[in-house]
Amino acid sequence: MTINTPTGVSSVRSNSKFGAFFFGTALTDAEDTAYTLNLQNLYNRIRFGIITGLDWQNYADETINYVIELNKAGVAYV
Amino acid sequence: MSMTLTKINALDTFIKGEKTAGRWNGHKRLYFPVWGLAAANAICMKSLTSSTFVGGVTHGAGYIQGNGSTGYANTNTTLASVNVTKDSYYAGYLRIEAGGGSEFSFGVSEGGVKALQSADQYLFNEETEQNYFVQTVARVSNNFLNHSDPPSTLLTIGGTTSSRFLKNRTSSGVTTRATSSATNTQELATAEFCLMTINTPTGVSSVRSNSKFGAFFFGTALTDAEDTAYTLALKTLWETTTGLTLP
Numbered sequence: 001m002t003i004n005t006p007t008g009v010s011s012v013r014s015n016s017k018f019g020a021f022f023f024g025t026a027l028t029d030a031e032d033t034a035y036t037l038n039l040q041n042l043y044n045r046i047r048f049g050i051i052t053g054l055d056w057q058n059y060a061d062e063t064i065n066y067v068i069e070l071n072k073a074g075v076a077y078v
Numbered sequence: 079m080s081m082t083l084t085k086i087n088a089l090d091t092f093i094k095g096e097k098t099a100g101r102w103n104g105h106k107r108l109y110f111p112v113w114g115l116a117a118a119n120a121i122c123m124k125s126l127t128s129s130t131f132v133g134g135v136t137h138g139a140g141y142i143q144g145n146g147s148t149g150y151a152n153t154n155t156t157l158a159s160v161n162v163t164k165d166s167y168y169a170g171y172l173r174i175e176a177g178g179g180s181e182f183s184f185g186v187s188e189g190g191v192k193a194l195q196s197a198d199q200y201l202f203n204e205e206t207e208q209n210y211f212v213q214t215v216a217r218v219s220n221n222f223l224n225h226s227d228p229p230s231t232l233l234t235i236g237g238t239t240s241s242r243f244l245k246n247r248t249s250s251g252v253t254t255r256a257t258s259s260a261t262n263t264q265e266l267a268t269a270e271f272c273l274m275t276i277n278t279p280t281g282v283s284s285v286r287s288n289s290k291f292g293a294f295f296f297g298t299a300l301t302d303a304e305d306t307a308y309t310l311a312l313k314t315l316w317e318t319t320t321g322l323t324l325p
Contacts, residue, residue: 054086060097063090066123070081073117078080 019043044068052077079114079139079320088318093123095311101304104168106160106297107153109273111142112320120151124297129153129273138290140320141174142274146288150275157186157266162298164262168305169296170234172316174324177288186267187276187283230325232309237262238299245302247309249325254302271296292316 001018003010020039027035048068049056056064071077096102102124109129111119114137120128133148144150157167169185232247237258244256269277273294276283293312300308313324 052083052086054083059086059090060093062093062097062102062124063086065126066089066093066121067081067086069121069126070113070118073113073121074115075079075081075113075118078082 019047041065044072048077079112085319088315089123092311092315096308099304099307101300101308104298104300105295106162107155107271108293108295108297109151109153110293110315110319111137112140112292112316113137114139122153127154133286135274140316140322141290141292143177143290144274144287146177146286148286149288150282150286151273152277152282153271153273156268156270157296158268160297162266162296164264164266165239166299167266167296168234168236168298168300170232170236170309171291171295172232172293172312172324173289174230174292174322175290176229177290185276186269186271187278232293232313232324234300234305234309236300236305243302243305245305245309247313247324249323252306252309292320 001014001016003012020043022039045056045064045068048064048071051071093102096105105124107125107127108123109119109121110123113119116131116135116137117128119137119142120131122129129151131149131151133150134145135149135151136143136145142151157163162168230248233244234246235242235244237243240259240261242258242262243254245252245254247253267278269279271277272282273291274287276285293316295312317323
């Protein structure tokens with residue numbers, strides 16, 4: 001959430017909301033596509049799992065994916 | 079309409095049941111517009127792709143309803159693109175209240191609305207003002223259902239090259255309205271499948287439904303027995319999720 005430099009941490013700071021940060025060695029274009037989809041799915045499941053307190057292991061992937069899409073579309077869990 | 083543990087469990091029971099029974103892969107589009115929100119109602123439960131709502135559509139608790147003039151939805155999907163063919167098709171809807179208009183005027187047609195005398199193929203096309211020809215695919219001929227027959231129903235058509243059916247489910251159970259073993263030689267229509275209106279190669283029909291619907295779906299063929307099991311599961315899902323009862 002900021003830039004580091006040889007002379008110290010920058011005063012420029014972010015106030016965005018982040019769910020993940022990462023770096024590593026090169027991925028191909030196709031690998032990036034697959035990785036970001038995987039990360040997106042992980043994030044959605046963790047986030048909605050926290051919201052609902054449900055143990056997703058008990059549910060079919062198709063159920064989870066549909067419920068998450070509904071949640072993103074505005075169907076809130078209560 | 080919010081999501082609850084009861085609804086998630088109902089969805090999971092339905093989806094797992096369809097998978098276990100071997101029907102899930104055959105479902106190509108399954109819209110369950112009960113959520114009261116356009117963005118959520120647009121989502122296909124199977125593919126997670128979205129349909130597009132156009133014009134006046136009410137998103138009620140447990141249903142969607144067109145206004146009979148401007149409202150409809152385009153699934154943005156052709157039957158051919160999901161391998162639904164004249165030799166293996168299945169489609170239907172859960173209607174909870176007939177609006178008194180063009181209840182059966184949705185789906186796709188090669189020849190336009192009210193062109194039943196031609197050899198064209200249809201899935202759900204209006205015939206006259208009072209009687210509605212639900213299926214011309216493969217000539218399950220003269221299967222007219224009045225728009226109030228019954229107003230609340232889970233209606234399905236399905237078939238293969240030489241075996242087809244038209245059925246409906248109410249609270250009283252399943253009724254087979256017609257069957258046919260005549261060989262089907264006509265390909266299905268090619269326009270994108272629409273809900274609450276008919277799509278044709280020359281554009282979306284001006285005939286629109288103003289009934290209340292709780293589900294739309296199409297896919298590859300189910301057998302008669304599979305249809306019976308599927309409609310019962312879908313009825314249970316809709317009733318559990320909405321708290322309403324299919325009359």
